[in-house]
Amino acid sequence: MSATGLGASVKRTEDIRFITGKGRYVDDINRPGQAHAYFLRSQHAHATINAIDFAEAAGSPGVVAIFTGQDIAADKVGGLICGWMIHSKDGSPMKAGAHPALAQGKVRYVGDAVAVVIADSYAKARDAAEKINVDYGVLPAVTDLKKAVGAANIHEAAPDNTCYNWHLGDKAATDAAFAKAAHVTKLDLVNNRLIPNAMEPRAAVGDYDSGTDTMTLYTTSQNPHVARLVLSAFIGLAPEHKLRVVAPDVGGGFGSKIFIYAEETICAWAAKKIDRPVKWTADRSEAFLSDAHGRDHATHAELAMDAQGKVTGVRVHTLANMGSYLSTFASSVPTYLYAPLLSGQYNIPAIYAEVDAIYTTTAPVDAYRGAGRPEATFVIERLMELAARETGRDPAEFRRQNFVTTFPHQTPVIMAYDVGDYAGALDKALIHADYKGVAARKAASAAKGKLRGVGFSAFIEACGIAPSAAVGSLGAGVGLWESAEVRVNPIGTVEILTGSHSHGQGHETTFAQLVSDRLGIPLENVAIVHGDTDKVQMGMGTYGSRSGAVGMSAISKALDKVVAKAKKVAGHVLEASEHDIEFKDGKFTVKGTDKAIDFGSVALQAYIAHKFNGQELEPGLKESAFWDPTNFTFPAGVHICEVEIDPETGIVNVERYTAVDDFGKLINPMIVHGQVHGGIAQGIGQALMEGAQYNSDGQLLTASYMDYCMPRADSVPSFNVDTIETVCPSNPLGIKGCGEAGAIASPPAVINAITDALGHEDIAMPATPAAVWKAAQKRPMKHAAE
Amino acid sequence: MHNFEYAAPASVADAVAALAKPDAKVLAGGQTLLPTMKQRLAAPTQLVDLRKVAGLAGISREGDAVVIGAMTRHADVAASPLVHDAIKGLGALAGLIGDPAVRHRGTLGGSLANNDPAADYPAAVLALGATIVTNKREIVADDYFKGLFETVLGEDEIITKVKFPIPEKSAYEKFRNPASRYAMVGVFVAKSKTGVRVAVTGAGSSGVFRQKEMEAALAANFAADAIKGVKIAAANMISDLHGDADYRAHLVGVVARRAVEASA
Incomplete structure (x- = not known):
């Protein structure tokens, strides 16, 4: 292994620009003549718009234009779309209510955009917006997921506020398993609603060139090409060859920047309308209100086992809150990104899941770090822990007894697990967590009047979100491959154009490591180009832990082509057959001789083209590739959380956290560990702190950091993170993906630890001090005596 | 934030004069006021910044009391050996307010005039039986606080210092x-x-x-x-x-x- 190649913990080359304030984010982009947009948002959760009076606002200083839903309707601007078709049990297509970029006739959540004011400055736009008078006819808010069916109708197209009633699995076989069960474990679970809180709020600059009739949109996107496709083909702003979408440095996404939102649509459209650039940057309050939220499930789950402790069936009914409108990929999250993971790491013969997707008058809900897989992991890992406790089994050994041990393994819910070593991860985790010392540590805590508990989570996820044909058969509106182009310059430096998008992942480092490794050139000779549809032809973007497994595989494939072509060039230069040329450590050598030429010289020869016939071998050295994998990837691992509860205050201290993960081959272990650390911190945030709350009027109560609790550095312990490796067979690099694992695995580990400490299951996420104090009153310190 | 006039007078008398303008507000660190203005929940037309008023900041011992100027920042109280030696709880409290940025801007007088029900200083003032000194009078702690964000301070009254009796x-x-x-x-x-x-x-x-x-x-x-x-x-x-x-x-x-x- 070289110091900069695959497997080396190279420090992130992009960080020097980020930590010295030289990153270039959308808000750093200013165009000549730029105007500023302010979105007037509904204060009502559900209301008809009877009239909008903006006569006074229009005369306010600096105002350039005010637009409402009527204006975009008149211009035939298409509505925001959901790109994944789900069919209900009865075969009917999901019921997607129309989602205009500016509300038309009705508002459906607090924060719904009603009008946009465009002025010479943001302050002037905001001043003018205060003078707009909207006549609302207030309708009942619908905020309780369990009472939404039968409540006031939100979308005419969706009776009973139901988007779909979907199911997966064999109901009869599952019911039969339960009928024969020796023991059945039942749980009611809520997966709390989260607000993404990327460090950089969303922003957009629309810029229209009337000379060339070309539109440019700078936007905070995880997938600029998908944004261009949707804005062109569905919303109809401009054809793709006349629309450039640029996503420059982006400060975190966690899924929330996958989607195509109203604001960037309006900025691009309005820029053409007023023939001036239009800029908008969300403030933090707008981010809370209008970023797509995550999770928000209410689930009843059951697990059946036989007398020997073999799990024989799992049965799940989930209500999934979609919010007020179907966001870009919302429909896929509680269906195909959720139920296919309910088998966990276990050999379970029968699984049946029903999911009812419900509209409420709240912000749209869509993918958030893990997207469906954290919800599934929470269900199966809470069930497994409780089933072990109820039947007097050790939770680690109960899991081991049910692990899948032979591969490939077909689950009853779509997935074909390719490879894994679940017991291997468990063994290592038990050692790292000093599981043998738990009883002594519990006793020590009890002596101090504290409650200590240990919880497991043996998670699995399906990542890469590909192959295209597979996701297409499940309803995806797009293919989920990735593209790459390798441009070798005449002096041997390399530009990599990728359809992946880095917004914190460190692609500029890891992708360059791959190139350095394969071409034997130094890291600094490699540039990673991404996030601009004028530079990169097409791509599917970054989410679902897919940039390594899918994005880098495309680069790998293109590099193969470059090496093959370079060998031909080298053959001509060295006067040998290309089949006799070996390429290693940046050098082309004629087999068995000392005749050699380095990579840079071959690149130069490829462009000078003196040594070969241009009719037989094309000059130049540039190759591209599209990579579509043969399967999802299946990262998995075992996480063990140990907490200590102060029963007097309800404060939960995460004392130890151990993670042993299998991500396949690691490109950069330091970056992998960083991803795991961040994911665990987010998962601890979900388990202990975060939770969006609306009141019955549909007002968001947790609309700032005063009330929405994010994890801080002092909320988490020093993590004990390790890996094992089984090589992923479905891509050339053996990578499984690591971006979401921590957030997927950790919430059940934390809650299992808390319920172990409390001695009962009656605690919901977030397990805040107040909630844990109340729960600790329920039973005296049952575990304290252990 | 709406537009406003800004004054930074050099004396208490000039500050009081500036406060006579309608919708005027004292700026004494601004760690509550400025965020509130940014959110457009407050829109004073005149801010009277006390940071240049002479003699409002500083910590001294006067007999059996520690006297802290109204414009003394939390960070300065937290770092004061005099405060820690004399009133351990007060020094510790100042170090627990907000975060470092807040502690380097926020002031004792600003906190007491605002009287946020979740602020820290009111607890020290009340428990220590401190005396709040204004440009007009001296007010004992038991008479000073009047409910949420309410105090007995008059519109043109400015806290100049607080006298904390030294406890055991x-x-x-x-x-x-x-x-x-x-x-x-x-x-x-x-x-x-x-x-x-x-x-x-x-x-x-x-x-x-x-x-x-x-x-x-x-x-x-x-x-x-x-x-x-x-x-x-x-x-x-x-x-x-x-x-x-x-x-x-x-x-x-x-x-x-x-x-x-x-x-x-």
């Missing part, structure tokens, strides 16, 4: 709101020759208050166990997303006991 023992314990990290329950305990005073911030629905049953119990026996039996009524406690009144009432007891332990 003192401590401040703070249970933080998990989200905002303001005090959800903060208890300041002070024992002096004249008795024990216990003040609670963050929990009460009318702001900071004294817990007199605890004071009596601690006067008889200054030990955490002495207040174990004191029942805290939930009736006057704040109830919100982060904890209901029962929880806060319970925490008052827990936090008070920990404060007594810490003061030893």
Whole structure:
């Protein structure tokens, strides 16, 4: 292994620009003549718009234009779309209510955009917006997921506020398993609603060139090409060859920047309308209100086992809150990104899941770090822990007894697990967590009047979100491959154009490591180009832990082509057959001789083209590739959380956290560990702190950091993170993906630890001090005596 | 933020004159006022910044009291050996306010004039029986606080300094709101020759208050166990997303006991 190649913990080359304030984010982009947009948002959760009076606002200083839903309707601007078709049990297509970029006739959540004011400055736009008078006819808010069916109708197209009633699995076989069960474990679970809180709020600059009739949109996107496709083909702003979408440095996404939102649509459209650039940057309050939220499930789950402790069936009914409108990929999250993971790491013969997707008058809900897989992991890992406790089994050994041990393994819910070593991860985790010392540590805590508990989570996820044909058969509106182009310059430096998008992942480092490794050139000779549809032809973007497994595989494939072509060039230069040329450590050598030429010289020869016939071998050295994998990837691992509860205050201290993960081959272990650390911190945030709350009027109560609790550095312990490796067979690099694992695995580990400490299951996420104090009153310190 | 006029007078008299303008507001660090203005929840037309007024900042010992100027920043109180040696609980409290950025801007006078029910300083002022000195008069702590964000200060009255009597023992314990990290329950305990005073911030629905049953119990026996039996009524406690009144009432007891332990 070289110091900069695959497997080396190279420090992130992009960080020097980020930590010295030289990153270039959308808000750093200013165009000549730029105007500023302010979105007037509904204060009502559900209301008809009877009239909008903006006569006074229009005369306010600096105002350039005010637009409402009527204006975009008149211009035939298409509505925001959901790109994944789900069919209900009865075969009917999901019921997607129309989602205009500016509300038309009705508002459906607090924060719904009603009008946009465009002025010479943001302050002037905001001043003018205060003078707009909207006549609302207030309708009942619908905020309780369990009472939404039968409540006031939100979308005419969706009776009973139901988007779909979907199911997966064999109901009869599952019911039969339960009928024969020796023991059945039942749980009611809520997966709390989260607000993404990327460090950089969303922003957009629309810029229209009337000379060339070309539109440019700078936007905070995880997938600029998908944004261009949707804005062109569905919303109809401009054809793709006349629309450039640029996503420059982006400060975190966690899924929330996958989607195509109203604001960037309006900025691009309005820029053409007023023939001036239009800029908008969300403030933090707008981010809370209008970023797509995550999770928000209410689930009843059951697990059946036989007398020997073999799990024989799992049965799940989930209500999934979609919010007020179907966001870009919302429909896929509680269906195909959720139920296919309910088998966990276990050999379970029968699984049946029903999911009812419900509209409420709240912000749209869509993918958030893990997207469906954290919800599934929470269900199966809470069930497994409780089933072990109820039947007097050790939770680690109960899991081991049910692990899948032979591969490939077909689950009853779509997935074909390719490879894994679940017991291997468990063994290592038990050692790292000093599981043998738990009883002594519990006793020590009890002596101090504290409650200590240990919880497991043996998670699995399906990542890469590909192959295209597979996701297409499940309803995806797009293919989920990735593209790459390798441009070798005449002096041997390399530009990599990728359809992946880095917004914190460190692609500029890891992708360059791959190139350095394969071409034997130094890291600094490699540039990673991404996030601009004028530079990169097409791509599917970054989410679902897919940039390594899918994005880098495309680069790998293109590099193969470059090496093959370079060998031909080298053959001509060295006067040998290309089949006799070996390429290693940046050098082309004629087999068995000392005749050699380095990579840079071959690149130069490829462009000078003196040594070969241009009719037989094309000059130049540039190759591209599209990579579509043969399967999802299946990262998995075992996480063990140990907490200590102060029963007097309800404060939960995460004392130890151990993670042993299998991500396949690691490109950069330091970056992998960083991803795991961040994911665990987010998962601890979900388990202990975060939770969006609306009141019955549909007002968001947790609309700032005063009330929405994010994890801080002092909320988490020093993590004990390790890996094992089984090589992923479905891509050339053996990578499984690591971006979401921590957030997927950790919430059940934390809650299992808390319920172990409390001695009962009656605690919901977030397990805040107040909630844990109340729960600790329920039973005296049952575990304290252990 | 709406537009406003800004004045930075050099004397208290000039500050009072500037305050005579309609919708004028004192700026004394601005750690509450400025965010409120940014959110357009407050829109004063005139800000009167006290930072250039001579003599408003500084810490000194005068006889049996520590005297702290109104414009003294939390960070300066937290870092003062004089404060730590004389009134341990006060120095510790200042170091627990907000975060480093807030502590380097926010001031004692600003905090007391604002009287946020979750602010820390009111607990120290009330428990130590401090005297608030203004450009017009001296106000004893027991007369100063008047409910949520309310004090007896007049429109043209500016706090100039606060006199803190030096106790025998003192401590401040703070249970933080998990989200905002303001005090959800903060208890300041002070024992002096004249008795024990216990003040609670963050929990009460009318702001900071004294817990007199605890004071009596601690006067008889200054030990955490002495207040174990004191029942805290939930009736006057704040109830919100982060904890209901029962929880806060319970925490008052827990936090008070920990404060007594810490003061030893």
